Amino acid sequence: MKTVKESEIRRQEILVAARELFIKKGYEQTSVNDILKIVDIAKGTFYYYFASKSEVLDAIVLDIVEEGARRAESILIDKSIPLLNRIMMAIMAQVPEFEGTDEIKVEIHKVENTKLERLYLREMLKRMTQILQKPITEGIELGIFHIEYPTESIESILLLGHMMFDCDVFHWKVEDYPMKIKAFLFNVEKLLGTKEGELDVFLKMFGQMK
Amino acid sequence: MKTVKESEIRRQEILVAARELFIKKGYEQTSVNDILKIVDIAKGTFYYYFASKSEVLDAIVLDIVEEGARRAESILIDKSIPLLNRIMMAIMAQVPEFEGTDEIKVEIHKVENTKLERLYLREMLKRMTQILQKPITEGIELGIFHIEYPTESIESILLLGHMMFDCDVFHWKVEDYPMKIKAFLFNVEKLLGTKEGELDVFLKMFGQMK
DNA sequence: CTTTCTCCTAGACCGTCGGTCGATAGGACT
């Protein structure tokens, strides 16, 4: 039987289903047929909306990055919070640990989902480096940060945060996390050139997440 | 027709061919048939030696990591070189830019080779963190480094080095490299807590590579 | 109400993939 839906709705249905599957099972492990089963459409319909499986992945990655970017921007706008706090919160708002439904939290970085993660990382770095440019420059002017290469420092911090807390690239044990978070904040202080201990406030914020 | 070879030789033939293909074309883009064609064996023979395609990948990754580890260890042993230099050279010896044939140099990080890279990164970090543990501790005792979390600093430096110079995750333009290298060394200084400008010596060493 | 036209849907079909398996050739040893 044939059911007709408005174009944009169908597209979104496919994206939603694919996103859940890609995150839960991994991109390579998800077949187009898996997606078809959930959305309840035929293969022709899928390929009417997307030229390939990887085009769906690209669209999803851009969505995820854009959601993070919007979160970051709305945090950075709020002048009632100290600049340093705003910047750190914007960075932390990129870590999927904090967002999304509970099930996805656990699964997103466990699986061999390297393709999704790499694409995400690339786009996220590009977008967030651009967003953080202005506030960091502001922080330098205010004398909060003491760095010579602001862009590269941002890149490094974003990269470290992602690789350590999203990717599980180090295979850390749960009991090691508190120390790893301390070490991370210590290193971020060095990379930003803040006063020592300036980021200690964020220890408990991180503590809550895991 | 059937040609019989000694077991270990056949295994190595497969590994060599697969390694070149995986690096040149990417893991996913290389089919088992591609490997068979080069080694000139039948599929059954391939699966007689390896249980799966990904088992070949694992073996190759371990090989590459072990080669890097051996390079690092032989550098670290040489007491005639100052400790800081030895450590930096050991880290740099992990960057594939420096090793391998010229063609591979260019291709290794270009392609969508996320699976190989992720596995490599994981194993390299594990192995190199362990190798660098002792020299870094020594450096702290000598007062060259001033850090509270040595293990995590090493992890961060190795990670940054790999992601920036191996993975091309930032899509840097060639003309940006000199500045990126400066910024990287600046940040490594911060992460190690050395005296400022202590790593300037390495600018030209890096400069040669790209 | 009927015709027409376009947008969307369906699913059979294709080539390729990673992986399996039974048959058998090669060489060493009796």
Place this chain on the structure above:
DNA sequence: AGTCCTATCGACCGACGGTCTAGGAGAAAG
């Protein structure tokens, strides 16, 4: 010459990503 084991072969399998064409739904025109 016969036995045995190991290494080799390639036909075969199901599943995959992707193609193609036939045709149904629904709005617009008569």
